[in-house]
Amino acid sequence: MTKAAITRKINEALCGIVTVRRRGDKYIGKRGYFYRHGMDTTKLEVAITDKLKAIGFTVIITESSDNWNAWPKDSFFKVEFSVVEGDAV
Numbered sequence: 001m002t003k004a005a006i007t008r009k010i011n012e013a014l015c016g017i018v019t020v021r022r023r024g025d026k027y028i029g030k031r032g033y034f035y036r037h038g039m040d041t042t043k044l045e046v047a048i049t050d051k052l053k054a055i056g057f058t059v060i061i062t063e064s065s066d067n068w069n070a071w072p073k074d075s076f077f078k079v080e081f082s083v084v085e086g087d088a089v
Contacts, residue, residue, distance in 0.1 A: 006083065013051045018044070018079070025082055026062065032076040041066055044077050058084040
């Protein structure tokens with residue numbers, strides 16, 4: 001499967017959860033927030049992993065962060081991950 005096809009499947013699976021961008025072999029998922037409402041980076045990591053596991057990908061989380069800003073609309077969660085290509089369906 002090509003990188004473009006893998007990226008398309010990842011975007012379809014994570015639509016509504018995070019906005020995904022690809023940089024080389026890594027993917028960066030961002031989710032903006034005004035209020036956290038109990039969400040944190042760990043819960044977002046689990047959501048990403050579960051959604052991608054359901055479509056046949058193995059996910060490796062490499063980095064996650066909570067980028068809080070004084071102006072709330074600029075705050076966002078960021079999760080950087082990669083997928084193991086051989087496990088894609």
